[in-house]
Amino acid sequence: MGQSSVLREVKVEEAIGLPLAHDLTRIVPGEFKGRAFRKGHVIREEDIPELRRIGKEHIYVLELGDDDVHEDEAAIRMAKAVFGSNVATGEPSEGKVMLRAAIRGLAAIDKAFIDEVNAIDQLAMATLPSYTVVEEGQSLAGMRVILLIISKAKIEAVERMARQWREGHMGEGPISVKPFRTLRAGVITTGSEVYNGLVEDKFGPVVRSKLESFGSVVTEQRFSTDGIEEIVREIRYFEQSQVDLILVTGGMSVDPDDRTPGAIKQAGAHIVSHGTPMLPGSMLLMAYLGEIPILGLPGSVMHDKFTVFDVLLPRICANERIERSHIAELGYGGLFADRG
Ligand SMILES: Nc1nc2c(c(=O)[nH]1)N[C@H]1C(S)=C(S)[C@@H](COP(=O)(O)OP(=O)(O)OC[C@H]3O[C@@H](n4cnc5c(N)ncnc54)[C@H](O)[C@@H]3O)O[C@H]1N2
Numbered sequence: 001m002g003q004s005s006v007l008r009e010v011k012v013e014e015a016i017g018l019p020l021a022h023d024l025t026r027i028v029p030g031e032f033k034g035r036a037f038r039k040g041h042v043i044r045e046e047d048i049p050e051l052r053r054i055g056k057e058h059i060y061v062l063e064l065g066d067d068d069v070h071e072d073e074a075a076i077r078m079a080k081a082v083f084g085s086n087v088a089t090g091e092p093s094e095g096k097v098m099l100r101a102a103i104r105g106l107a108a109i110d111k112a113f114i115d116e117v118n119a120i121d122q123l124a125m126a127t128l129p130s131y132t133v134v135e136e137g138q139s140l141a142g143m144r145v146i147l148l149i150i151s152k153a154k155i156e157a158v159e160r161m162a163r164q165w166r167e168g169h170m171g172e173g174p175i176s177v178k179p180f181r182t183l184r185a186g187v188i189t190t191g192s193e194v195y196n197g198l199v200e201d202k203f204g205p206v207v208r209s210k211l212e213s214f215g216s217v218v219t220e221q222r223f224s225t226d227g228i229e230e231i232v233r234e235i236r237y238f239e240q241s242q243v244d245l246i247l248v249t250g251g252m253s254v255d256p257d258d259r260t261p262g263a264i265k266q267a268g269a270h271i272v273s274h275g276t277p278m279l280p281g282s283m284l285l286m287a288y289l290g291e292i293p294i295l296g297l298p299g300s301v302m303h304d305k306f307t308v309f310d311v312l313l314p315r316i317c318a319n320e321r322i323e324r325s326h327i328a329e330l331g332y333g334g335l336f337a338d339r340g
């Protein structure tokens with residue numbers, strides 16, 4: 001055991017010339033919340049009225065013990081331990097360090113790891129859910145400890161856990177951002193009513209704009225009747241043109257004319273899942289034709305603003321392989337019925 005920490009309370013009027021032990025916060029509801037005084041600031045006589053205005057009668061003067069870590073250093077060390085690719089770490093402020101996305105992309109955050117950290121008393125690591133689409137500069141995670149000082153052993157435990165995590169993930173950190181690749185997609189629109197011009201195609205523009213929002217492109221949209229052989233032929237066409245992604249629209253439901261799932265199967269695709277526990281979009285089919293992801297898109301993808309397609313597309317664009325277990329996890333929290 002080394003020297004233990006000493007926290008001394010000093011009346012503000014007796015604190016002139018002493019350094020602050022931590023950042024001090026001012027909050028004006030609806031207007032401002034932030035740092036009023038920085039850790040280490042040496043109190044001057046003219047600071048006293050402002051200290052009183054933010055409610056301080058006393059300040060802490062700290063002599064840190066050998067076995068403890070100051071909240072700022074703890075937050076910096078936690079951030080350094082967990083940050084991965086395309087993540088920027090900020091400076092500590094009010095005892096907190098933020099991690100931000102350095103690029104637009106898909107947040108990759110290991111829930112099990114974050115849960116394990118937060119099970120340690122007095123550590124707080126708050127993150128976005130994994131697979132969130134993040135903009136450049138957007139906050140991914142904030143980390144802090146709950147009291148002004150924390151035992152060094154707890155921070156070292158986080159560092160050890162993060163080191164182990166990295167060893168199992170080729171050096172990557174538990175919090176990272178995956179960039180979107182530019183995919184060349186082929187779209188097959190099924191439905192004799194569209195093919196025969198009875199209704200105008202509304203699927204193409206929706207799918208095109210969703211892909212473009214992740215930097216990908218529709219190289220070609222082809223139209224097919226509901227004939228299974230015809231749909232298979234179009235799938236083969238795109239397979240041979242070596243697109244990165246194939247989307248087959250419509251014909252996903254229970255009518256006799258709904259032949260898209262059968263055609264995707266007949267084309268030789270490995271079916272990951274026919275159906276997803278999400279609403280809307282439950283009839284979506286996820287498969288791989290060799291290495292090419294192939295999706296059967298139900299009518300709701302054309303009609304509803306947000307469906308399971310909006311969940312899977314960014315993952316596919318970020319080079320994630322979709323497995324059956326990923327699909328099963330979508331149900332909990334996967335009801336978007338009132339999202340328009
Ligand atoms: N009894 C059941 N009914 C429905 C089920 C079910 O499980 N049991 N599933 C529902 C779900 S979920 C969906 S989504 C819809 C539609 O599924 P489909 O993907 O089979 O859609 P289609 O039958 O091909 O078309 C439905 C509707 O949309 C129009 N459409 C289709 N493609 C286009 C296009 N490219 N442009 C414009 N309009 C298009 C089509 O003409 C139909 O009016 O089924 C539920 N019902």
Ligand code: MOO
Pocket residue numbers: 279280281282283284298299300301
């Ligand atoms: O698959 Mo339908 O896709 O929910 O509304």
